[in-house]
Amino acid sequence: MDMSFSVHHYALELDYKPHSARLTGRAVLQASCSSLSSFSLSFGPLRISKVLVNGRPARYGHAGGVLNVRAAVRGAFTVDVRYSGTPKPISTPEWGDLGWDELTDGSIVASQPIGAPSWFPCLDEPWSKASYHLEVTAPSPYTVVCNGVLVDGKVSGSTTRWTYSMAEPMATYLATVQIGQYVEALPDVWAPARLRRLVAHDFGRQDAMIELFSSLFGPYPFPRYSVVVTDDALDVPVEAQGLSTFGANHVDGRRGSERLVAHELAHQWFGNSVGIADWEHIWLNEGFACYSEWLWSEASGGRSADACAAAARDLLRRQPQNLVIGRPPRADWFDDRVYKRGALTLHALRREMGDDSFFALLREWCARNRHGSVTTEDFLLLAGHRDLLDRWLFKPELPR
Ligand SMILES: [Zn+2]
The missing domain is CATH 2.60.40.1730 (tricorn interacting facor f3 domain)
Structure with missing residues (x-):
C-alpha cells in the first residue's frame, strides 16, 4: 500500500x-x-x-x-x-x-x-x-x-x-x-416499526447521556447523532461517525443493553473525533468507551465506577495475564481484556489524580485532538503518571 x-x-x-x-x-x-x-x-x-x-x-x-x-x-x-x-x-x-x-x-x-x-x-x-x-x-x-x-x-x-x-x-x-x-422511533433513532415502542424506551435516556458525556469530555463533536436498530440480530453494536447501529437483540423494552448505548455514544469522542493513528492504540478507543459505560452507570443511579472496576478486575484476574494492552497483536485488537483493562487503567489514573484533574485531562485530550489521530504515547505525554500507566498498559501482569 x-x-x-x-x-x-x-x-x-x-x-x-x-x-x-x-x-x-x-x-x-x-x-x-x-x-x-x-x-x-x-x-x-x-x-x-x-x-x-x-x-x-x-x-x-x-x-x-x-x-x-x-x-x-x-x-x-x-x-x-x-x-x-x-x-x-x-x-x-x-x-x-x-x-x-x-x-x-x-x-x-x-x-x-x-x-x-x-x-x-x-x-x-x-x-x-x-x-x-x-x-x-x-x-x-x-x-x-x-x-x-x-x-x-x-x-x-x-x-x-x-x-x-x-x-x-x-x-x-x-x-x-x-x-x-425503518421508522423514526425517536428523533434520529431509526428502527423497524415493530420495535418502535421498545426502542423509544431503551434509547430514551440518550439525551441525558450526551449531556453527561459533554460535561465530562467536552462538547459532542459532530452536528448530530443517529442510531439505527436493525430488524436482524447483530453480534455486537457498532459505532460509525455520528451514528451507531444496534441489532434487534439489543432492545428489550427494559434498557437491558443500556451499557452498550453508552459505549457506542462514547466512541463519538473516543475513536471517532479523537481517532487512532494505528490499530495497536485501540485501547484509546475501547478502554475509554468501556470506562464511559461505568461513568454512565454511576451517574444514572446504577453501580458506582468503583463497583464496576472491582467486577472487571475480578474477571481479568481469572483470565490469562499475557496481553500487553498498550500494544496488542493484531489478533487481540478487540480482545475483551483490551476493553476491561483499558477502563481499569483509566479508573486507576482517576483515583491517583482525583476527579477534577482527571476529567480536566479528558477534556484537554478531546479538545487538543478533536478530529485528529493519536497514539498511546500522546496520551502518556499529556497525562503524566508514567509509572502507573506503564504498569497498566505495557506489563502483562495485572497491577495490584
Ligand atoms: Zn467499542
Whole structure:
C-alpha cells in the first residue's frame, strides 16, 4: 500500500437494489501527493468499469483487494472510479465478515477495522481522515441513513436519493450506509416499526447521556447523532461517525443493553473525533468507551465506577495475564481484556489524580485532538503518571 499520498475528500454515489442486492457505484476521491507515477487504493471484489485520473481515463490493475492506478500525478489530483456488482463483506479469520453486508431486508455497513474496501475504493488506514459526500439511491419504501447531515432527499417515482454530508474528518472504517424499512422511533433513532415502542424506551435516556458525556469530555463533536436498530440480530453494536447501529437483540423494552448505548455514544469522542493513528492504540478507543459505560452507570443511579472496576478486575484476574494492552497483536485488537483493562487503567489514573484533574485531562485530550489521530504515547505525554500507566498498559501482569 502506497502511503505517499493522502485523500481529503470522498464523494460516493451509490445506487442499491435490495431485492437483487446489486450496487452501482461511483467514487470520486480528492487526493494529493508530491509526485507519483502510480498509486494504490484498497478495493474489494466489485467490478470496476472505468478509472479516471484528473478526468482522463487511466490504466489500472485490480486484483487481491488492491486497485493499482498507473498515472503520473503531482500535487492535487482526483480519482474517479466507476464500479458495480453484488457487494460482499470482507472475510477475516480474526473478526469474521466486515463491511457491506446484506440484512434480511436491506443492508448494513460495519467495517471496523478493515471492511471499508468492500464498498468503495479507499486509502484504508485509521489515520487517513477525509470529509465525505454520500449519495445513495434506494427504492422509496427504504430509509437510508449515512454519516453526517441529510442535505437532500429527492423522490423520483419509485426511488429516493438520499444525500448526506460529513464535513468533519472521518476514517474510512467509520463510513457507513444503513438501508432498511425503518421508522423514526425517536428523533434520529431509526428502527423497524415493530420495535418502535421498545426502542423509544431503551434509547430514551440518550439525551441525558450526551449531556453527561459533554460535561465530562467536552462538547459532542459532530452536528448530530443517529442510531439505527436493525430488524436482524447483530453480534455486537457498532459505532460509525455520528451514528451507531444496534441489532434487534439489543432492545428489550427494559434498557437491558443500556451499557452498550453508552459505549457506542462514547466512541463519538473516543475513536471517532479523537481517532487512532494505528490499530495497536485501540485501547484509546475501547478502554475509554468501556470506562464511559461505568461513568454512565454511576451517574444514572446504577453501580458506582468503583463497583464496576472491582467486577472487571475480578474477571481479568481469572483470565490469562499475557496481553500487553498498550500494544496488542493484531489478533487481540478487540480482545475483551483490551476493553476491561483499558477502563481499569483509566479508573486507576482517576483515583491517583482525583476527579477534577482527571476529567480536566479528558477534556484537554478531546479538545487538543478533536478530529485528529493519536497514539498511546500522546496520551502518556499529556497525562503524566508514567509509572502507573506503564504498569497498566505495557506489563502483562495485572497491577495490584
Ligand atoms: Zn467499542
